[in-house]
Amino acid sequence: MTRPPQQPAFSQDDSPSFRASFEQWRRSLTSFAARPPLRCEPQWSDGPIMHDDKNTPNDPARDPKREAADCRRCEKWRDELARESPIVRFLLTHISLLPPSPNSPMPTPEHSPTPHLPIPITCSPCPPTMAGGFSPELGILLCQNRFMSRKHMEDALAHELVHAWDERRFTPKGKWGDDLRAHACTEIRAETLSGDCRFGREFTRRNWHFAAQHQACVRRRAILSVAANPNCASRQEAERVVNEVFESCWPDTRPFDEIY
Known part of the structure; x- marks a missing residue:
């Protein structure tokens, strides 16, 4: 027999806004446990920041097998960090509690490479000058070929998540x-x-x-x-x-x- 999901026991002093925020936070944490199929998205490759003389998306010296392996590792680490890293989980939760910026044309969840997360997080090969990036239009970029370890990626992802939180919280x-x-x-x-x-x-x-x-x-x-x-x-x-x-x-x- 399947048990119905337990609901949090709110007190009479808890306001409706607190209850709604708590439910949104709970749903966000639950969604982090899901793992979508691995897939690398091409959107970031079209921007000028991803191009230089030595490493462009059309460079014939690029190794497709190596890039596919880098992509699988990057997305595996990304989803593990979303589930297990305290700093990444904390920042993802707080981003999910803020509404998207009204000036941000970021993809909706159904068009996001990471619909299980509150913001698109894409893996892609990058030039040697960067390890990640943030765009209000595309979300977060993780440079799949630039990480020395999962800890290195954790720092880079936390860095970009701070930018994502700031973009929703402040108005430049x-x-x-x-x-x-x-x-x-x-x-x-x-x-x-x-x-x-x-x-x-x-x-x-x-x-x-x-x-x-x-x-x-x-x-x-x-x-x-x-x-x-x-x-x-x-x-x-x-x-x-x-x-x-x-x-x-x-x-x-x-x-x-x-x-x-």
Whole structure:
């Protein structure tokens, strides 16, 4: 005999809005346990960020068998992280509790490569200059050929999920990426909260400091990201913008209570 699913026992003091939010959160966690068939989607390959002189989607030197194996590994790790990683589960849950941005034309669940997750997360081969990306139109990109380990992917996915949360929570001036101050702030937050700047990662990059190592890493990597924005005129402008917002964005750990 199949037992009916148990419903949470709410108290009389719980408001209808709390009950609705709890039910949405519960459904989101339940959906993370589902695993769809593995499939790699081509949408990201059409953008200019994915092209360079050495690694373009039409490069005859590319190995289809290797790419298929990379795709299977990437999607396997992605779904395992969605089920098992505390930071990834936490961020996915909090993204699911926010409505999509009204200016975001992101695919609906039925057209998403990951309908079991609150945001599309696609695996695709990338140039050597990137490990992941976020787009309000396409969701999150995981560079299947750039990850050294599942932990490396976890940090990259958490980084992009912070961007996804920020895109739903805050309203920049203009389109995503047009507002350099908003770009700098979300990069500072993503570097701070994702694990990108923990001491072990910096040690492998041969960048370490005896004091304020975390802050130095966050500032350096945020400047590099903003400088790569086509709307940024120079590295000097990137440094200026990051320095202007650093003191206000560095302490902002939302949706976490503190740095993970």
